[in-house]
Amino acid sequence: MAPAANRAPKDAKRWETFLAFATSLEKALRDAVDTVPLLADTLHEHLEGIPLLSTSAFANKTRDLDERGTRLWNLAVKLKDDAKAARALALVRAFATLLLDCAQWTAVAAVASPTRQHYKSKASPDARADDIRVMKTALKASKCCLGAANHCFPHLPLLPSLTSTDQRQLSIAERIVERAAFYEQRLRKYLQAGDAQDLGSSVRRMSTEYCVLRITLAWRQERLDLAELWLANMDSEGSALKLYMAEQLADTLFEIGRDQMTKGCYKSALQWLDRAHDILAIQNPEDLSTEASEVRSCIMHTTIRVLLKARDEESISRAWNICHEIEGETTNKVVFWLLKLELLAVDQSAAQDYYEVLDGVVRHIHLSDANLAMILHHVHELRRRNARLAHAVLVVLLSERVLVMGEMAWVERTLITIVWNCTTSPELGAVTDSLDELLGIVVAKTDSALSTAATHAAQILMVKRIEALYNQADYDQADMWCRIALHDVFRGSGTSNVGKLQRLLFLEAVETNHVDE
Numbered sequence: 001m002a003p004a005a006n007r008a009p010k011d012a013k014r015w016e017t018f019l020a021f022a023t024s025l026e027k028a029l030r031d032a033v034d035t036v037p038l039l040a041d042t043l044h045e046h047l048e049g050i051p052l053l054s055t056s057a058f059a060n061k062t063r064d065l066d067e068r069g070t071r072l073w074n075l076a077v078k079l080k081d082d083a084k085a086a087r088a089l090a091l092v093r094a095f096a097t098l099l100l101d102c103a104q105w106t107a108v109a110a111v112a113s114p115t116r117q118h119y120k121s122k123a124s125p126d127a128r129a130d131d132i133r134v135m136k137t138a139l140k141a142s143k144c145c146l147g148a149a150n151h152c153f154p155h156l157p158l159l160p161s162l163t164s165t166d167q168r169q170l171s172i173a174e175r176i177v178e179r180a181a182f183y184e185q186r187l188r189k190y191l192q193a194g195d196a197q198d199l200g201s202s203v204r205r206m207s208t209e210y211c212v213l214r215i216t217l218a219w220r221q222e223r224l225d226l227a228e229l230w231l232a233n234m235d236s237e238g239s240a241l242k243l244y245m246a247e248q249l250a251d252t253l254f255e256i257g258r259d260q261m262t263k264g265c266y267k268s269a270l271q272w273l274d275r276a277h278d279i280l281a282i283q284n285p286e287d288l289s290t291e292a293s294e295v296r297s298c299i300m301h302t303t304i305r306v307l308l309k310a311r312d313e314e315s316i317s318r319a320w321n322i323c324h325e326i327e328g329e330t331t332n333k334v335v336f337w338l339l340k341l342e343l344l345a346v347d348q349s350a351a352q353d354y355y356e357v358l359d360g361v362v363r364h365i366h367l368s369d370a371n372l373a374m375i376l377h378h379v380h381e382l383r384r385r386n387a388r389l390a391h392a393v394l395v396v397l398l399s400e401r402v403l404v405m406g407e408m409a410w411v412e413r414t415l416i417t418i419v420w421n422c423t424t425s426p427e428l429g430a431v432t433d434s435l436d437e438l439l440g441i442v443v444a445k446t447d448s449a450l451s452t453a454a455t456h457a458a459q460i461l462m463v464k465r466i467e468a469l470y471n472q473a474d475y476d477q478a479d480m481w482c483r484i485a486l487h488d489v490f491r492g493s494g495t496s497n498v499g500k501l502q503r504l505l506f507l508e509a510v511e512t513n514h515v516d517e
Contacts, residue, residue, distance in 0.1 A: 019064075022072070026068070040091060072092055098179070100133070128190060132187065134179075139213060184206065216252050247288065251295050253272050257275075258298075270307070274303070280295070311346060337361045341354070354378075362397045362400075375393075403445040411446060415450070416454060419462060442489050
């Protein structure tokens, strides 16, 4: 180890560089916030290389560090709504937290080994207040870094993959959490020594929040074994969670469960979802916040989807029980119907129930590209059971919802699905009359023809049907389908398609001796 005399100038220089960057960072936050995102890499370098050893000069900078840290923190909070700078602002909070942490050290007690760092030991009111302040900032900074690690600030969403930048962000979050660990232990010792009984509830709340952060960090690092240990540690303390922390913990466990579901780890997902549900289940439903009530609903919905993946009798039975529980609680019938559709999709025999629920969804759901795709998916599922019922749903969808909205892309997609169902489902029989009437409604409501692409797709389906009928010598039905294919709504058809249909009409006329017609 280098002698202290030789080490001191190097440490002093490191501190000068460090403080110079802190000054430039504060100026950027005040004067040119647009440049803050550009400082992310530099912030990472300083956070990863922040001097953790004190020099004799450090004793004179304790107050300066505290003031700098406070100013940087306040500036980051002020700019928190700037989405473009979210990741960099999370790093600014981390940087400010480490400044405040450094300010808590005493130059006299600091020694070379990080494992032997000594802080103010006297539990004076000022020391306790400083510890609590740094603990609070460490918890908030950790949350921000964890949120920014997945490009979503400040919430903690699913984490499908981590970039190298995300990994660096998690590394910073881990470092801040480790500093929070020191203060959490120190505050606990205050309570045990009877030095801070007046702060008991505040300290216990921060300890719980710290454990939740540990669980979140372990999950983000794909260490669910550590998350299990931290959750078990919370359970072993035996103290009931305050409502706010219960909601926060349930939300975290739900995200873990949902993440496991997306990865195909259904058994693990069910365990985490059940834990999240159990935490909220013991709370008074009337006391839950709006956000917590939504999380509880999401937990139940996700649990049903996980159970459906198993497809065994016990899982399906439990899924139905949860579905009935939701039915008794929710005032949003569409949400319940959507869940019920997923359950009915597993039961191949429930065609009538499937139709009734899907019909309700079609009539009441807000239409969007995603919802239309979902409806058509369930139409395909219903068609496997009963094509007639599927046709009835499609007619309602087109005539009562899609045409009213006037979105031609939706009209075309729905109409092509109707043509597909009619031309590929023998059990539908003669539907040409009702289809001709439906096409007339489309023309009247839209006052336009289908696009060339949509017309081509529909006519290909109809030509296949016509040729099959012609080969079966069912010339009357073939003639009707030809006339449907030449309907005015398909006037965007190319000349080759029109010519092919006209030749088919002529061949059918020859076969039926109706050439003059």
